[in-house]
Amino acid sequence: MRISGGGTAGGAPGRSLGESGPHPLHGSATGSAPQRPTAVPGDEGAASEQMGYRGPTACAAAGITYRQLDYWARTGLVEPSVRPAYGSGTQRLYSFRDVVVLKIVKRFLDTGVSLQNIRTTVQHLRERGFRDLERMTLMSDGATVYECTSPDEVHALLQGGQGIFGIAVGVVWRDVESALSQLHGERIDTGETIVGHHPGDELARRRNRAV
Numbered sequence: 082m083r084i085s086g087g088g089t090a091g092g093a094p095g096r097s098l099g100e101s102g103p104h105p106l107h108g109s110a111t112g113s114a115p116q117r118p119t120a121v122p123g124d125e126g127a128a129s130e131q132m133g134y135r136g137p138t139a140c141a142a143a144g145i146t147y148r149q150l151d152y153w154a155r156t157g158l159v160e161p162s163v164r165p166a167y168g169s170g171t172q173r174l175y176s177f178r179d180v181v182v183l184k185i186v187k188r189f190l191d192t193g194v195s196l197q198n199i200r201t202t203v204q205h206l207r208e209r210g211f212r213d214l215e216r217m218t219l220m221s222d223g224a225t226v227y228e229c230t231s232p233d234e235v236h237a238l239l240q241g242g243q244g245i246f247g248i249a250v251g252v253v254w255r256d257v258e259s260a261l262s263q264l265h266g267e268r269i270d271t272g273e274t275i276v277g278h279h280p281g282d283e284l285a286r287r288r289n290r291a292v
Contacts, residue, residue, distance in 0.1 A: 085201035086225025132266045132275065133163040133174035142260035143183035150183070158196075159183050159203060163269060174267065181214070181257050182206055185248055192246050194221050202226045217250040 139161075140147050153159045154166070154173060159182055164174035175183070182203055189199050198221075205228070206214065218229040220238050222245050229235045235247065264277045 082228045084205045084226045084228050085198040131269055133176060133269050134180060134261065134264070134266050136173050138261070138264045138266070139175040139180050139183060141264060142180050142257050143187060145183060145187050153186065158200060159186055177257070177261065180261065181250070181254055184253050184257055185219070185250065188248055189221065192221065193223055194226065198226050215251045215254055219248045219250065221246050
């Protein structure tokens with residue numbers, strides 16, 4: 082489905098929601114937004130819901146600078162869903178899902194996708210269920226962003242010359258998960274800092290035991 086952008090690059094006609102294959106899904110900027118699947122409550126898992134990550138941690142896991150993070154938050158591109166910055170002295174707190182979206186935005190910007198299309202894509206990602214994201218592939222030809230949920234849909238776009246860059250959201254998900262496991266997080270309910278596990282720590286312990 083097309084998430085954002087103009088007409089299809091290969092000249093393929095747009096198809097209505099519900100038909101098989103990758104079909105257009107217009108953002109609010111291109112007209113009335115069609116009904117989208119509703120996120121399943123509680124499908125994020127208890128662990129994800131209970132953890133938040135401060136700005137520097139989110140930057141490290143997403144591969145962005147703090148300047149980018151701050152600008153995207155202030156302009157509403159990617160805002161922290163756990164805790165915004167209310168003023169001087171307050172720390173933004175990002176959810177795991179926020180960090181995944183940050184990494185996706187960075188990849189799209191690096192490939193020249195327009196900011197308007199990225200905004201529409203971010204809104205679409207936020208409206209999808211957590212499990213939907215794991216099996217989603219985002220494709221772009223630079224002017225348009227498409228959502229594919231099966232290998233057949235990806236193949237159809239590639240055959241039509243419509244998708245030249247793809248992001249497997251599940252792969253980004255696992256990359257972020259791996260990065261955050263080695264960084265500090267914060268329990269949302271208690272504010273307790275959770276120290277991440279660093280592979281070097283385990284290696285040092287093994288060496289000490291061998292001595």
